[in-house]
Amino acid sequence: MRSPAANAVQVWLVQLDDFLPLRDGLAALLAPEESARAQRFHFPVHADHFTLCRGLLRTLLADYLGAAPTALEFHYGHAGKPVLAEAQNPQRLTFNLSHSGGVAVIAVTRGAAVGVDVEQVDKALEVDQLARRVLSGAEREWLYSVADGKRRRAFLRFWTHKEAYVKARGEGLGAPLAEIEVQLPTDGLRARLTDRRHAGDTWALHELSLEREYVGALAVACRDPAIEQTRLTPPQVLASVPFRASRRGPRSGR
Ligand SMILES: CC(C)(COP(=O)(O)OP(=O)(O)OC[C@H]1O[C@@H](n2cnc3c(N)ncnc32)[C@H](O)[C@@H]1OP(=O)(O)O)[C@@H](O)C(=O)NCCC(=O)NCCS
Numbered sequence: 001m002r003s004p005a006a007n008a009v010q011v012w013l014v015q016l017d018d019f020l021p022l023r024d025g026l027a028a029l030l031a032p033e034e035s036a037r038a039q040r041f042h043f044p045v046h047a048d049h050f051t052l053c054r055g056l057l058r059t060l061l062a063d064y065l066g067a068a069p070t071a072l073e074f075h076y077g078h079a080g081k082p083v084l085a086e087a088q089n090p091q092r093l094t095f096n097l098s099h100s101g102g103v104a105v106i107a108v109t110r111g112a113a114v115g116v117d118v119e120q121v122d123k124a125l126e127v128d129q130l131a132r133r134v135l136s137g138a139e140r141e142w143l144y145s146v147a148d149g150k151r152r153r154a155f156l157r158f159w160t161h162k163e164a165y166v167k168a169r170g171e172g173l174g175a176p177l178a179e180i181e182v183q184l185p186t187d188g189l190r191a192r193l194t195d196r197r198h199a200g201d202t203w204a205l206h207e208l209s210l211e212r213e214y215v216g217a218l219a220v221a222c223r224d225p226a227i228e229q230t231r232l233t234p235p236q237v238l239a240s241v242p243f244r245a246s247r248r249g250p251r252s253g254r
Contacts, residue, residue: 001063003091004109004228009220011116011208011229012060014104018234019052025241026055029069053104056232057097059240060106064093069240079172096167098216105208106232107218109225115168117160118208118216127155134159134177142184153215158182160217161191161205168203168219191217 004010019026027035034054041047058069061084065072073085084093092111097104101120108114131140139158146154161182166175181194182205191205204225208216218227 003064008226009109012106012232014232016052016102022241025243027051028242029055029058059237077170081170113168113221115164115219117163119156125152136178136181156215160215164217165219
């Protein structure tokens with residue numbers, strides 16, 4: 001696999017169920033602390049999703065770097081953002097991952113901070129309450145101009161752009177989200193963002209193209225990125241997975 005060119009972002013879309021048959025093989029790629037984390041999840045489905053995501057992340061990054069997936073070492077920022085250990089990363093790869101429901105997204109680029117967020121549109125989402133907390137006045141005005149039935153999705157468009165941005169910065173949801181203002185495009189162009197804390201910085205936002213049930217966005221610290229979105233399929237990772245058939249059948253959660 002070739003590393004992304006400067007200014008290019010490769011976005012890998014993952015349907016997690018596609019990879020369940022590879023679960024045990026992917027689990028074997030995890031570092032001991034990652035396996036320990038997987039075991040701490042209460043619901044097996046969450047443990048499986050974490051394991052699949054980490055295994056696939058290791059597989060993809062190792063492929064770009066020409067390394068073994070098990071050899072990669074992650075370091076963590078102040079709010080938990082994983083990055084590659086500098087000594088292993090001459091290409092200055094940067095990445096970010098998000099998952100929701102049965103979908104994961106992994107974005108990889110070079111030399112620029114990147115963040116992604118994907119959310120499943122959940123019928124139980126309390127839009128009014130959340131909007132008061134995390135949207136600016138102008139964003140709420142836009143939100144309430146949208147028909148009732150489309151409001152959850154509209155809210156999640158704001159939310160995913162903001163979360164992708166704070167993830168790119170390595171902050172968490174503790175960032176002042178209502179002060180980070182997103183202007184959603186009405187004309188097929190990209191959303192824009194204002195963060196008074198960092199007025200001079202350059203960011204590009206991009207809305208991911210996902211199945212109807214999901215909303216997602218990406219933020220990258222460069223001017224005009226070329227974004228390539230590809231669905232990851234099991235044959236693309238098979239060569240890196242030590243054994244293929246899962247010993248256990250698919251598990252379910254709640
Ligand atoms: C990061 C955060 C926004 C992710 O929220 P989420 O919607 O539940 O999760 P997503 O699926 O979108 O992303 C999770 C992935 O993002 C990455 N990630 C974790 N923390 C991150 C951060 N601070 N910034 C960017 N990416 C982060 C990891 O790869 C994580 O995957 P993993 O759980 O498999 O390790 C949220 O967990 C958060 O706010 N964390 C910060 C907590 C904090 O501030 N801690 C301070 C120390 S006390």
